[in-house]
Amino acid sequence: MMSAEGFIQEKAAQAIQAIYGTEVAPASLQVSVTRKEFEGDYTLVTFPLLKITHQAPDATGNAIGEWLVGNVPEISAYNSVKGFLNLSFSPVYWNEALQAIAADAAFGELPDTGRRIMVEFSSPNTNKPLHLGHIRNNLLGDSVSRILKACGNTVIKSTIVNDRGVHICKSMYAWEQCFNGATPESTGKKGDHLVGDCYVAYAKMEKEHPEVLEEVHKMLVKWEQNDPHVRELWAMMNGWVYKGFDETYKALGITFDQVDHESETYLLGKELVQKGLETGVFVKDPDGSVWCDLTADGLDRKLVLRGDGTSVYITQDLGTAERRFNTFNLDSHVYVVGNEQDYHFQVLKLILAKLGFDWASRIYHLSYGMVELPEGKMKSREGTVVDADDLIESMYQEARKTSEESGKLADVPQEERERLYHVIGLGALKYFIIKVDPKKTMLFNPAESIDFNGNTGPFIQYTHARICSILRKATVSYGAADALGAAPSAKEVRLIKLLGLYPAKVGEAGAALSPAVIANYAYDLAKEFNQYYHDTPILKEEDQAVLKFRLALIDALARTLRSAMGLLGIELPERM
Secondary structure (H helix, E strand, O other), rough: OOOOHHHHHHHHHHHHHHHHHOOOHHHHHEEEEEEOOOOOOOEEEEEHHHHHHHOOOHHHHHHHHHHHHOOOEEEEEEEOOOOOOEEEEHHHHHHHHHHHHHHOOOOOOOOOOOEEEEEOOOOEOOOOOEEHHHHHHHHHHHHHHHHHHHHEEEEEEEEEEEOOOOHHHHHHHHHHHHOOOOHHHHHHHOOOHHHHHHHHHHHHHHHHHHOOOHHHHHHHHHOOOOOHHHHHHHHHHHHHHHHHHHHHHHHHHHOOOOOEEEEHHHHHHHHHHHHHHHHHHOOOOOOOOEEEHHHOOOOOOEEEEOOOOOOOOHHHHHHHHHHHHHHHHEEEEEEEEEEHOOOOOOOHHHHHHEEEEEHHHHHEEEEEEOEEEEOOOOOOOOOOOOEHHHHHHHHHHHHHHHHHOOOEEEEEEEEHHHHHHHHHHHHHHHHHOOOOOOOOEEOOOOHHHHOOOOOOHHHHHHHHHHHHHHHHHHHOOOOOHHOOOOOOOOOHHHHHHHHHOOHHEEEEEEOOOHHHHHHHHHHHOOOOHHHHHHHOOOOOOHHHHHHHHHHHHHHHHHHHHHHHHHOOOOOOOOOO
16 A cells, blocks of 8 residues: 555656656655644645746645646645645545555555564573563564564564573572472472572572682583583573473463574684684783773773683674574574663674674664663562563453453453453553663553553553454444445544554564554554544444445454554454
8 A cells, every 4th residue: 555645746746747847756755744733634845846846835836736636536625835735635535545454454564675684582591580671572572573574574583592601500509509409390380480599599609608609610611511410400400491481482472483592602602703813803811811802992802702711691692693694694683682781782793893794784782771660670689570470470360350340351251251361461561561662761560551541452452342342243244345435534534544654653663673663553543543432423323335434444443453463462352
């Protein structure tokens, strides 16, 4: 479907050709939504055309406006104000626009770009369960992947599991010293929660006995030397965590196309470090540690290999980036990582560029703010985090409580009601987090997120269910052709205009890597429908052509809401 701006550009170019005998590229014409203080729907800027028309701005606008009204049925009126031609669409245009939307099963999906993009997100450590901070990461990564796909790209969703390193050895050391052979089966705990308990226990040990850190480092060296005992312990505890992660991902509706493990990729980075030493990008200090001097670039010296030969985070990031670009033939790579790692990605891109990789400039860091609770920040090592599993369960309970108090699901069978509690709770959680601009730190309030009124997931879900209820009760058939059956009212024009913005909003969200654009668009659409529903009888309409037109309109609206919320990974029930 052509956008309103594109339609005016095309028709204005035809007008200029007819009036002045000059061919102009439609895309070169400047068109925007008309400002509220002026009458009209869209505005053509005529200043750049004066060198063609050799007329005053208003005369140019009047000439083009008169031709358009006389030759384009979709344009009904115009007014020219100091170089700006304000154009009003006729009902014909809005009917045709709605018909195009209603007939387009892929409405909102943009043309194929041929580009391949990898989005890395989640990337958890295997020393603790996923928590609220991970949820924001996962929801952003999953939604950005969906949006980039809707923008016409081939998208590979990836994660790298940080399954080795000092932090992993800390949990392993604590398990050996304090947990007496405990297992998920013997404790009745999910494996990731049990290992998280080990991490918290280690933090207390180190606080009382700082010397234990030396033992942990010895364990890490043994791991890199393939010590059988350390490797066996590592595999067992990581296995517990992987199983726990899989359960949480399933509950969130998260999947990946590519899963890497740091234990398998850190050696790739070591190979790059060796090449960098040979080419002078890196230098080796007397203690054997390897560094990249970035002081001339306004940064500092960056450690890429410890003196004992063990890797650091950036070591494996260098090797993994090279392998991914080569293996998947990527056009770009998006890393969804919190803003505390801004410096890390600045350094990563710079080192890769120094190593001669031209694709370094096509790495993007989607830097997002932290999630805080009313009581403040979370700290994993102190055990003050909100586990993702506990949060998902609490959202289910909150949905149950709110629904029972409102009575909205009283007539729904019990089995379906239970499923809806999960759908509503998860929708509330996802929407509340996604609607905030990724760059902003956010405060998460579970009770506020579940409200059926206001800018919340349940409000949009309930709006969709309301539309579906109307469509179920309709006793006449309808289709895209019925969009041409009646002249739209002013309220219906507003809805059609808002619907028409959807493809542009998808493109805007993809360019900004911001699912918040889609979330807030969906809210605007739901809010506009509810105002329309309040003021406009639909099923009581006696004129059959008007009734079918309204049914076609709200059906297109429900479909667009499903599409938009689907980009956020949120299900919209048909009844609530």
